[in-house]
Amino acid sequence: PLAFLVEHAHARNIEVHAWFNPYRAKVDSGSQAAPPHISLAYPEHAHVYGSNLWMDPGAEEVQDWVVDVIVDVADRYDIDGVHFDDYFYPYPNGDPFPDDATWAAYDGPLSKDDWRRDNVNRLVEAVAEALAQTRPDVRFGISPFGIYRPGMPEGIVGLDQYAELYSDPVHWIEQGWVDYLAPQLYWPSTQAQQAYGPLVEWWSQLTAGGQGYIFVGNYLSKVGSEPKWSVDEFVTQVELTRAQRPSGALGNIYFQIDPLMSDAYGVATTLHEQFYAAPALSPPLALAADETLDPPQLDDDGLTVALAPPQGPAALRAYVVYLEVDGAWSLDQILTPDATAIELAPGARWAVSAVDRRGVESPGVVVDR
Template sequence: MIRIIRPSNLSVLALVAMVIPIAECEDSLWPVREFRGVWVATVANIDWPSSRHLTTSQQKHELDLIVQTVHKLNFNAIVFQVRTAGDAMYNSSLDPWSYYLTGTQGKSPSPYWDPLAYLIEKSHNLGMEVHAWFNPYRARAGSSSRSGLASTHMANRFPQYTYGYGHNLWMDPGAKVVQDYIISVFSDVVKNYDVDGIHIDDYFYPYPVQGQDFPDSHTYNSYKSNGGTLSYSNWRRNNINDLVQRINNELHAMKPFIKFGVSPFGIWKPGHPSGIHGLSSYDAIYADARKWLVEGWLDYLTPQLYWKIDPPAQSYPALLDWWLQQNSKNRHVYAGNDVAKIVSHGWSAQEISNQVKISRDHRSLLSLGNIQFSMKYFISNSHGIANAFSALYTNKTLAPVMSWLNVSRPVSPSNVATDSSSILWSRDTSGAIYYWAIYQQFADAWNLHTVVRAEVTSVSNITKGFYAIKGVNRAGVESSPIVVQVHGSTAIVG
């Protein structure tokens, strides 16, 4: 049972109160904020679960190991793939349970559990964010057949807008009924789960298949017959623009603190910047990610910069610089890094470390973090990648502040007191607190000691020294600190 210590109780603990000088709390002394994310891919059982035949107990064990590893390495966000192809890694009222979870699409876990709810609870208990990652239009991966899909699957809801293309099944982004359904899926998660963010990656229109046209001409002809004037390509881009803008507007209207992020292919168009060659996401998959950033239709952009630093045709720093230069609305940019290439292409762990350092060097331009693909390489410590990140992420930190989100300002903790090894405070009654951040002073700086949920009112096993407690809201804004000094059986509170 947690005991709340109020000022009248201080003499019981032989505490002496005094004001700690505010100079102890100058902004420059607090840890630098950084988004440290990792993608957990569920499609084809890439990261989790390792097999669709695991028991519930085995699935939970693997998810526990993911959370523990992310926390141990001082990451602060998990980007969890909840919808791979019109399916669900959570209890959805719209999409069927995922084949990759139970081996049969539409079959619920037995014994029952909800992976997304479980992950959120475990991660939030450790002060880490969870971003729900969706693939909007892919209807099936690895097969262009509807055979075996659940009756509630979107391909069966809208068969007239479902196409086999290459080795996948795809929904038509130009069909408004499909877009409305996808928005309802996103809204369902935001309404029913305490996710910190919503995340979509680079699958909009499918990547081109040689010798095969995406068969949406009847949808475009219908648009034209109803007075539409856009060219075929611009119409396709506009369909994706509409989706991105609607996600941003409608989900923020539901919960203003939701962080909306998009992870597009890393090249907008060849020649941007000069000397860059490769696939044009603008022309090939109709993703105008530059527009989304310029218009501020997202809270963070994660361009997939899956190339080395040196090759001039696809240069990590050159592309990062270019994306940062497009950021006229001052949103956050968290570059995506491909740690999988350490295994698949023989990269060194040092290459990824250097890319993270380059991202940090551009902090003044709002390069404020990175997301790594993908989790299994940290679990296995492939080629020392986990060791490399232990050297990069030496201390804990909170995700960067998103000051534009419409969230109430946090309040400082009240009735703060200590005994010889604990710090205690009163429960928040403002409703503005999401976490309490507890810092410990080392020399002239404060290190983040731990992060606890708003309902927690104490931390234990505290050694002697100076500590500061701040309230943190859903946008990452912190309150003024309350500083305490713990020294044996005596504490000074200010």
């Protein structure tokens, strides 16, 4: 299924980011697992917590297994990204997480809370390093819970992911381990204690120095469920996100796709008309933002323009066609990398660029018609 998805998505200029919950082994702890499932390979590190089965983040065998699985997927499939959900240590249910054995085996200088955070940090770092070595064109991002800590920013109330999930996304983006964060801002803009506007501004300040991106997570499944979840609410959320563009907030990620596919309450139509009528490119990988790419090779016979990739080793993601309108360049269309020619209408000024797998775009080659 993944190979099929990648093939057909790429034919439509859609990126595929493989989504992982690194430690949650089963949603239903009573369901059967087939070998070589990690919970069968390391049953001593598999713990029922609530209704789920969780692997112990403090076990080195678990850490290594997760990294190996992700590298295997990235190696065997032409994915464009790796994405972690918000689950690290489980959301607390009042019972202690049963990791006494690995905590005792650690026997080091850190407090238990710091040790747990270090377990998660080391996994994030290990995945980042493994992808850099095997698939440096793959974007690695994480969608953490939408509140880092209560009071950050002032007036925000809610779960403390740093203290309760042992999740430290601020550290990950500061270390350059992730290309982006997608904080799950799953509250309406009118909800003062979890207000969307102040939260998106706070998260965006983390990337204001250019060390990554913010792609905000939006709870689109709620559309139409209550008056506070109107279509206009999602328009407002996109506008609030785009207001932080100078700080690196470059888009929105909608959970989930069903309302878009069904156009529930007209939300897909509205978002398309107001924000997404034109094609768009993903930004370059943060670590490649200063890289360059040679322009494509064009052969213009007056009717069609033959396309050839830039010289050099970079793998091509797309050709991009721009049209000059009133002295400004407007993105007209994005072509798949296997395109060999394009017809450009007369009486206009066009430009064609190339984009590599890292998202780095070349200068455009101008074609006057």
